[in-house]
Amino acid sequence: xxxxxxxxxxxxxxxxxxxxxxxxxxxxxxxxxxxxxxxxxxxxxxxxxxxxxxxxxxxxxxxxxxxxxxxxxxxxxxxxxxxxxxxxxxxxxxxxxxxxxxxxxxxxxxxxxxxxxxxxxxxxxxxxxxxxxxxxxxxxxxxxxxxxxxxxxxxxxxxxxxxxxxxxxxxxxxxxxxxxxxxxxxxxxxxxxxxxxxxxxxxxxxxxxxxxxxxxxxxxxxxxxxxxxxxxxxxxxxxxxxxxxxxxxxxxxxxxxxxxxxxxxxxxxxxxxxxxxxxxxxxxxxxxxxxxxxxxxxxxxxxxxxxxxxxxxxxxxxxxxxxxxxxxxxxxxxxxxxxxxxxxxxxxxxxxxxxxxxxxxxxxxxxxxxxxxxxxxxxxxxxxxxxxxxxxxxxxxxxxxxxxxxxxxxxxxxxxxxxxxxxxxxxxxxxxxxxxxxxxxxxxxxxxxxxxxxxxxxxxxxxxxxxx
Numbered sequence: 001x002x003x004x005x006x007x008x009x010x011x012x013x014x015x016x017x018x019x020x021x022x023x024x025x026x027x028x029x030x031x032x033x034x035x036x037x038x039x040x041x042x043x044x045x046x047x048x049x050x051x052x053x054x055x056x057x058x059x060x061x062x063x064x065x066x067x068x069x070x071x072x073x074x075x076x077x078x079x080x081x082x083x084x085x086x087x088x089x090x091x092x093x094x095x096x097x098x099x100x101x102x103x104x105x106x107x108x109x110x111x112x113x114x115x116x117x118x119x120x121x122x123x124x125x126x127x128x129x130x131x132x133x134x135x136x137x138x139x140x141x142x143x144x145x146x147x148x149x150x151x152x153x154x155x156x157x158x159x160x161x162x163x164x165x166x167x168x169x170x171x172x173x174x175x176x177x178x179x180x181x182x183x184x185x186x187x188x189x190x191x192x193x194x195x196x197x198x199x200x201x202x203x204x205x206x207x208x209x210x211x212x213x214x215x216x217x218x219x220x221x222x223x224x225x226x227x228x229x230x231x232x233x234x235x236x237x238x239x240x241x242x243x244x245x246x247x248x249x250x251x252x253x254x255x256x257x258x259x260x261x262x263x264x265x266x267x268x269x270x271x272x273x274x275x276x277x278x279x280x281x282x283x284x285x286x287x288x289x290x291x292x293x294x295x296x297x298x299x300x301x302x303x304x305x306x307x308x309x310x311x312x313x314x315x316x317x318x319x320x321x322x323x324x325x326x327x328x329x330x331x332x333x334x335x336x337x338x339x340x341x342x343x344x345x346x347x348x349x350x351x352x353x354x355x356x357x358x359x360x361x362x363x364x365x366x367x368x369x370x371x372x373x374x375x376x377x378x379x380x381x382x383x384x385x386x387x388x389x390x391x392x393x394x395x396x397x398x399x400x401x402x403x404x405x406x407x408x409x410x411x412x413x414x415x416x417x418x419x420x421x422x423x424x425x426x427x428x429x430x431x432x433x434x435x436x437x438x439x440x441x442x443x444x445x446x447x448x449x450x451x452x453x454x455x456x457x458x459x460x461x462x463x464x465x466x467x468x
Contacts, residue, residue, distance in 0.1 A: 035061045037069050041080045044092030050125045057095050057129075070099035073107060081113045090125040093117055098132045101139025111152075114140060118156040123163050130207050133164060134173040141177055151185040154178075161194060165206060168197035171214060172207040175199075179220035188224040195221045195233070200416060215241050215252045222259060226326065231267035238263060242280060249281035255321070257284055258293050262326040269337030271297050292317065296327070301334035302341065304359035335360060335369060336378060343379055343391040351387040363387070 040060060047053035060066060074080055084093050097117055100109050118140075126133055137157060144153035157178040165172050175194070182191040199217070202209065218241040225234035238260035242253050257280075264271045288294055292314040299306045311318070311327055318324040338358040342349060349357075355366040370389055373379045380394040 035065075035069065037072050037074055037080060040069060041074070041083060041092070044084065044089050047092075050091050050128045053091050054128045057092070067099045067103055070096050071103035071107075079107075079110075081109055086117050086120040087122060090117075090122040091128060094121070094126055094129060094132050094136060098135035098139055101143055102135060108143060114143075115156050115159075118159040118163075121160075121163065123165075126164060127206060130173075130205070133160075134208055136160070137174045137177045141181060144181075150181055151187060153181050154185065154187055154190050157181060158190065158194075167201070168194060169200045170206060171199045171202055171209060171217065173209060173213055174207075176213050176216040176220065179217055179224065183220050183223050183227075186227070188227050191221065191224045192228075195224065195237075200420070211244075211246060212250065212252070214244060215250055215256075218244075219252050219256050222256065222263075226259065226263055231263055234263050235260065235267060242284065245279060246281065249283045253281070253284055254287060257288055258291070258321070258323060259326060261288075261293055261297050262323060262330055265297065265300050265330040265337075266326065266333055269301055269333075269340060293323075296330075300330065301337035302357070302359075304331075304334055304338070307331055307334060334358075336373060339369070339373065340379060343381070346391065348388055348390045351389065354389065 040057070043056055043060075044053065047056070057066070061069060074083075080096060081093065084096075086093060093113075094117070097109055097114060100107070101114075137160060140153045140156055140160075141150070144150050157174065161172070161174040161178050162168065164174060178194065179191055182188060199214075202214075207213075218237045222234045222237035222241065225231075225237060238256045241256035242260055244253070261271050292310055296307060296310050299310070301307075308331070311331060315324065318327050335358045339354060342354065342357060351363045351366045351370070354370070355361060355363055358366070360366050360369070367383070367387070370379075370381065370383060374381055374383070377394070380392045382390045382392075384390070
């Protein structure tokens with residue numbers, strides 16, 4: 001044992017020095033028996049350069065042997081994590097924790113080690129090994145699911161996600177993992193601090209990202225916002241997912257397109273002609289037009305009886321696809337949007353005429369609906385004693401603070417677009433691809449292939465979504 005209480009490594013040429021770079025250069029010539037967990041821990045505690053330590057940990061043994069060693073414990077049943085400090089040994093603890101969470105036969109780390117690491121690690125050191133950060137995040141999720149308590153992963157993943165990237169506008173592999181856990185456990189509000197930051201930067205040196213990480217993050221974010229009835233935010237995220245460019249359409253984009261249409265019906269009363277078709281794979285719109293969602297959208301909001309017929313006939317499909325809650329809310333709001341349509345055509349209408357137009361036979365129900373819409377400022381109208389409703393244009397009100405806020409947001413967006421444009425113009429790979437066929441950039445599997453939703457998120461995270 002040395003003075004620090006760690007086992008003294010055998011006096012080989014690879015461990016006779018504390019220089020990780022020299023250890024790394026000799027590691028390739030070592031046999032597996034020359035490397036032990038004790039020698040690895042000693043190197044971790046004596047390393048002064050994260051990049052050199054990372055090189056040593058990657059090459060000290062073959063992958064399988066290395067992972068088994070990192071997932072083991074020291075002689076005398078001593079946990080190596082108790083000998084390391086998060087602030088001083090971020091990279092070493094990252095390797096050990098990620099290995100132990102993924103090695104089946106290993107002793108899993110005490111949960112307080114996981115929580116402490118995610119709370120106190122040094123981001124700059126962890127960024128040296130982005131693949132291990134992904135392993136840690138997936139391991140945390142798998143550990144919580146194995147314990148039968150998926151929500152256990154929310155707090156440490158949140159800490160990891162907030163600290164790891166330079167800003168929350170940088171997309172990482174942690175984003176989709178964290179969001180799917182929040183959705184699966186219905187802890188939607190836990191995702192709001194992350195979702196409040198729009199993704200503007202993709203840095204492959206920061207995370208080993210895939211195309212589906214982007215899709216899943218925005219899709220799960222849309223689900224979270226829809227469940228919280230934040231329709232404008234849900235619309236934006238579903239739209240980003242559905243319109244993310246790629247040479248092959250993904251099944252998750254089709255699901256996002258369905259939910260985007262329903263959210264727009266609830267929020268706007270119609271599906272607006274966006275996103276532009278040039279940003280969306282053409283097969284998506286062709287397939288969408290063959291679904292009951294398209295029929296529902298085309299009949300909305302005036303043909304209420306036909307809308308009910310669609311819901312009754314396709315109820316099982318909507319339930320299986322977890323859209324029945326959105327369908328029900330859209331159907332409930334149909335009379336309100338139908339009345340708003342009438343205000344663009346008529347100046348006055350009797351309650352009975354309004355009821356006939358929107359499909360409500362009870363005049364008292366129509367009266368209550370009109371009064372509710374007036375109270376909520378959804379329409380500008382007056383109801384006379386004889387049941388006549390007089391519509392008028394709502395007064396336009398602008399506050400100086402509102403104008404200033406909109407101008408400031410426009411300036412920020414303009415500056416961001418200019419910066420992104422300049423970055424893209426400096427990207428040689430982008431310039432080369434820009435002059436080639438769109439089919440050259442083959443992102444992601446097609447809808448007909450297995451694994452359309454990727455491998456990282458858990459399999460049942462959308463099963464209980466009813467949006468009710």
